[in-house]
Amino acid sequence: MAKPVLALAAAAVAFWGLAGSAAAQQPVKIRISWAAIPAHLTPMIPVAPPGVYRHYGKSYVVETTRMAGSGPALQALAAGELQLAGIGPQALVLGVTRAKLELRAVAQLMSQGVKGHPHTKFYGRKGEIKSVDELKGKIIATNARGSTMDAAIRALMGQKGWREGRDYRMVEVGFGAMIAAIESKRIDVGPLLEPFNLMADKKGDLAPVFDTQDVLGGTETLNYVATADWAQKNRAVLLDFLEDNLRLRRWLLDPANRAAALKLLSETAKQPVSAFEDWAFTTKGFYYAPDGLSDVKLLQKNIEDLKRLEVLPNVVDMAKYVDNSYVVEAARRLK
Secondary structure: OHHHHHHHHHHHHHHHHHHHHHHHOOOEEEEEEEOOOOOOOHHHHHHOOOOOOOOEOOOEEEEEEEOOOHHHHHHHHHOOOOOEEEEOHHHHHHHHHOOOOOEEEEEEEEEEOOOOOOOOEEEEEOOOOOOHHHHOOOEEEEOOOOOHHHHHHHHHHHHOOOOEOOOEEEEEOOHHHHHHHHHOOOOOEEEEOOOHHHHHHHHOOEEEEEEHHHOOOOEEEEEEEEEHHHHHHOHHHHHHHHHHHHHHHHHHHOHHHHHHHHHHHHHHHOOOHHHOOOOOOOOOOOEOOOOOOOOHHHHHHHHHHHHHOOOOOOOOOHHHOEOOHHHHHHHHHHO
16 A cells, blocks of 8 residues: 555645646736826836737736826835836835835836926916916815925925915826816816827917926936835846836837837727827837936936925935846847
């Protein structure tokens, strides 16, 4: 009887060994936040052409999570509900200084006002508010607290010596609901990203009051940010993701792929191609670094400006919290 028992034991060990091996080979799920498309390219990741995202479904898969902006994304990252968060300079500094998180910006996601690309404009009802001086006592919307839009509002109001609650009110409104909120007079001014600004310009009942250039200049608006611990433990997976992400950027920005890129964007955003064809993936829209490198100097300038304008309580050395080694190695693979 000893031999059958040994044979069964050996079979069991082999079975569970295979099961464990199969489990170990399951793709790592990377949960990533996004607020608006195509400011965030994240929603396009799971539907990108197979030839672009070559590691997808093999070493990793992506679960996209829509969030209002950098503030909620930072909270979710801290809670372990995200592995990568698309967040701006203000939230990154607050995560490091207040939440005491070991964060790393591992790649640029989107920038504004650099290399000939535009800034975000804040719109109000045409003829009602003609200048920043008329914003005292008004209701101003941001997409989320802790976001770049939030920072721009606080910086501009701070230049006037105005404080939230005393001299103006700030509320949160999703980008997609911003035009309706202004028109219905629930708010007086709000930021309109592409394509919403183009929609407003076409309708003609709203007009720009100020833009982020007025206080922040060019901004390293969004970076892919992870906790240092997760990034280190999942370096191989992160490299595969970033290699694919760089390939996606280059594919989207290649004029030869324009029709296919706009079709993919249209299907993902559930809006007609006409909403994007005049600006998306050109210098009229957002800037996506083809090499994925976070601009440390620009990021440092952004936070120093926010400290000077009393939006941030502290300045940190961003070189300690930006790790471009991931995208450098990912880009090397593409060569």
